[in-house]
Amino acid sequence: MALPKLRSSLPSIRTPNFWFLLTIQEKSQLTENVLIVGSMALDDVKTPFGEIKDALGGAAVYSSIAASYFAPVRIVGVVGNDFPEEHVAFLSSRNVDLKGMQRAEGKTFHWAGYYDFDLNQAHTLETHLNVFQQFRPVIPQEYRSSKYVFLANIDPELQLQVLDQVDKPKLTVCDTMNFWIDTKKEALLEVLKRVDIAFLNDAEARQLCGTTSLVKAAYKLCEIGPKMVVIKKGEHGALMIANGTYFSAPSYPLEEVIDPTGAGDSFAGGFIGYVAGTDDISHDNLRKAVVFGSTIASFNVEDFSLRRLSTITRKEILDRYNEFRRIAFFE
Amino acid sequence: MALPKLRSSLPSIRTPNFWFLLTIQEKSQLTENVLIVGSMALDDVKTPFGEIKDALGGAAVYSSIAASYFAPVRIVGVVGNDFPEEHVAFLSSRNVDLKGMQRAEGKTFHWAGYYDFDLNQAHTLETHLNVFQQFRPVIPQEYRSSKYVFLANIDPELQLQVLDQVDKPKLTVCDTMNFWIDTKKEALLEVLKRVDIAFLNDAEARQLCGTTSLVKAAYKLCEIGPKMVVIKKGEHGALMIANGTYFSAPSYPLEEVIDPTGAGDSFAGGFIGYVAGTDDISHDNLRKAVVFGSTIASFNVEDFSLRRLSTITRKEILDRYNEFRRIAFFE
Numbered sequence: 006m007a008l009p010k011l012r013s014s015l016p017s018i019r020t021p022n023f024w025f026l027l028t029i030q031e032k033s034q035l036t037e038n039v040l041i042v043g044s045m046a047l048d049d050v051k052t053p054f055g056e057i058k059d060a061l062g063g064a065a066v067y068s069s070i071a072a073s074y075f076a077p078v079r080i081v082g083v084v085g086n087d088f089p090e091e092h093v094a095f096l097s098s099r100n101v102d103l104k105g106m107q108r109a110e111g112k113t114f115h116w117a118g119y120y121d122f123d124l125n126q127a128h129t130l131e132t133h134l135n136v137f138q139q140f141r142p143v144i145p146q147e148y149r150s151s152k153y154v155f156l157a158n159i160d161p162e163l164q165l166q167v168l169d170q171v172d173k174p175k176l177t178v179c180d181t182m183n184f185w186i187d188t189k190k191e192a193l194l195e196v197l198k199r200v201d202i203a204f205l206n207d208a209e210a211r212q213l214c215g216t217t218s219l220v221k222a223a224y225k226l227c228e229i230g231p232k233m234v235v236i237k238k239g240e241h242g243a244l245m246i247a248n249g250t251y252f253s254a255p256s257y258p259l260e261e262v263i264d265p266t267g268a269g270d271s272f273a274g275g276f277i278g279y280v281a282g283t284d285d286i287s288h289d290n291l292r293k294a295v296v297f298g299s300t301i302a303s304f305n306v307e308d309f310s311l312r313r314l315s316t317i318t319r320k321e322i323l324d325r326y327n328e329f330r331r332i333a334f335f336e
Numbered sequence: 337m338a339l340p341k342l343r344s345s346l347p348s349i350r351t352p353n354f355w356f357l358l359t360i361q362e363k364s365q366l367t368e369n370v371l372i373v374g375s376m377a378l379d380d381v382k383t384p385f386g387e388i389k390d391a392l393g394g395a396a397v398y399s400s401i402a403a404s405y406f407a408p409v410r411i412v413g414v415v416g417n418d419f420p421e422e423h424v425a426f427l428s429s430r431n432v433d434l435k436g437m438q439r440a441e442g443k444t445f446h447w448a449g450y451y452d453f454d455l456n457q458a459h460t461l462e463t464h465l466n467v468f469q470q471f472r473p474v475i476p477q478e479y480r481s482s483k484y485v486f487l488a489n490i491d492p493e494l495q496l497q498v499l500d501q502v503d504k505p506k507l508t509v510c511d512t513m514n515f516w517i518d519t520k521k522e523a524l525l526e527v528l529k530r531v532d533i534a535f536l537n538d539a540e541a542r543q544l545c546g547t548t549s550l551v552k553a554a555y556k557l558c559e560i561g562p563k564m565v566v567i568k569k570g571e572h573g574a575l576m577i578a579n580g581t582y583f584s585a586p587s588y589p590l591e592e593v594i595d596p597t598g599a600g601d602s603f604a605g606g607f608i609g610y611v612a613g614t615d616d617i618s619h620d621n622l623r624k625a626v627v628f629g630s631t632i633a634s635f636n637v638e639d640f641s642l643r644r645l646s647t648i649t650r651k652e653i654l655d656r657y658n659e660f661r662r663i664a665f666f667e
Contacts, residue, residue: 123548217454219571220589240550241572242584253573253663255584258551292666332584333664335623
């Protein structure tokens with residue numbers, strides 16, 4: 006049996022490639038800003054491939070750097086006086102506006118955890134909220150009209166405070182985690198009623214909806230509130246589901262995942278960054294955004310902390326996006 | 337936020353639709369036959385949605401009926417003298433040639449099992465091999481030149497006996513199960529060396545290759561022998577992997593699975609049936625075959641035994657195939 010390679014029947018990409026050719030400065034003139042609120046952290050992470058200590062992390066940081074490949078970012082979070090100036094300089098250099106970053110007396114939020122060979126499951130060793138314990142998000146006046154808002158994984162009560170401070174964004178997206186389903190379910194349900202798109206992983210969707218069927222869970226979530234649900238399935242890709250529409254995105258076939266920390270954050274950040282960068286919330290464009298988010302997340306897990314996430318080139322992003330297209334293609 | 341429905345940007349289907357318009361008799365003139373060897377059974381199955389007793393089943397039966405939607409089938413298996421004549425008549429009526437079906441003194445192979453609400457896992461209550469214990473596949477002379485051969489899930493030693501009796505098929509596909517990985521690994525590895533495409537589910541691929549990474553498992557399997565591996569992932573769809581190519585097919589979003597028995601068999605049967613019906617082993621066509629296999633399997637699990645599998649219309653198949661295209665579509 007001779008198996009020919011995939012024919013050239015794959016239609017050529019219709020993504021606005023021109024956008025990738027712009028410099029960050031040019032882009033900041035052209036595209037909408039993304040407002041991102043969430044944790045900024047220093048993490049200790051151990052995986053079968055090594056370990057790092059006090060490395061830059063946090064949901065808002067991962068998602069901001071991911072989004073910054075597509076649009077200028079405004080970050081709202083808090084750091085302690087141990088937060089290295091090099092991290093501040095790095096974020097600024099990536100067109101992440103820091104006017105909304107609070108500096109508080111004390112230590113930065115610190116997470117320590119490890120992953121076994123089954124890299125799907127994070128095991129938490131320590132969580133020190135530190136300055137995050139007293140954090141109340143204050144959205145600077147000039148941020149309040151941001152058309153694109155991402156509520157990264159934090160206490161849903163804080164997410165509600167953010168929603169109270171912004172003026173009718175064009176698109177509001179939230180993320181969450183099992184901890185808030187266990188401890189702040191009512192507030193989380195209130196957030197879900199007020200956002201356009203909710204991101205959850207498969208276990209969280211099943212837990213929140215009390216069903217083993219992901220399909221049922223997704224439809225139930227859409228009944229609760231958000232117009233759309235994006236379910237992250239790790240090595241199985243992602244689903245984007247709304248009333249009447251269903252999109253299944255593949256995952257990228259990585260042989261080695263070095264450090265899964267921030268995969269979900271960089272996925273959501275890449276998603277909203279791409280939507281803001283193109284300022285297009287059509288269903289077709291949201292599908293592309295899911296795949297650009299998957300693309301960014303697939304790079305993120307190739308190294309510890311933000312090492313890989315911070316060094317991706319535009320050519321690498323487009324090449325891998327096209328690989329995703331080949332992976333999913335059939336006529 | 338207004339979310340428009342998917343634009344009409346989905347390219348029109350290039351599947352050879354004409355084929356669906358032919359009658360079974362016309363098709364038998366035009367297309368290649370599929371030879372299918374495996375179990376023919378009477379099953380007791382219980383799921384949260386009901387139960388059936390002594391219902392038609394077996395890997396060769398499910399895969400033959402699935403394949404029969406696309407090409408004429410030649411079945412090789414064994415039944416006992418309790419096998420109802422109505423099942424024989426049913427198979428004949430579906431253009432399944434029964435010259436290779438042996439009738440033996442004793443009872444037909446019998447499986448009894450149940451599924452909990454997590455319908456991914458079958459729990460076996462009883463397996464009575466009965467006449468299957470003495471079964472030795474004998475391939476009738478006129479079947480030996482079949483261009484398409486499917487070794488459904490049976491003892492790999494019997495699969496090897498089939499391979500010894502056929503003349504250079506154009507495409508040979510095998511399926512297996514965890515039981516043979518545990519008890520007949522050497523014979524199974526020998527089968528894998530001699531077939532073109534191996535079908536396994538995700539747990540079997542991980543078990544056989546000793547790795548949690550499906551990607552690593554798939555590449556390792558391709559090193560063992562088959563030119564391609566198809567990994568069935570249930571609610572997460574399927575992967576088709578060869579050296580240098582990687583295809584991810586979505587699953588169909590069923591809210592209720594009534595009876596998962598035969599899902600893998602009907603998937604593989606639909607796959608090889610479509611390839612034989614089109615007589616085209618190009619990579620693009622194999623991708624379509626994976627999706628047609630998924631289409632048939634998604635119908636099969638909508639009811640017990642072969643109730644749904646035996647009543648699908650051509651229009652339903654094409655409509656659902658097009659739904660799969662919409663589910664996976666992005667530009």
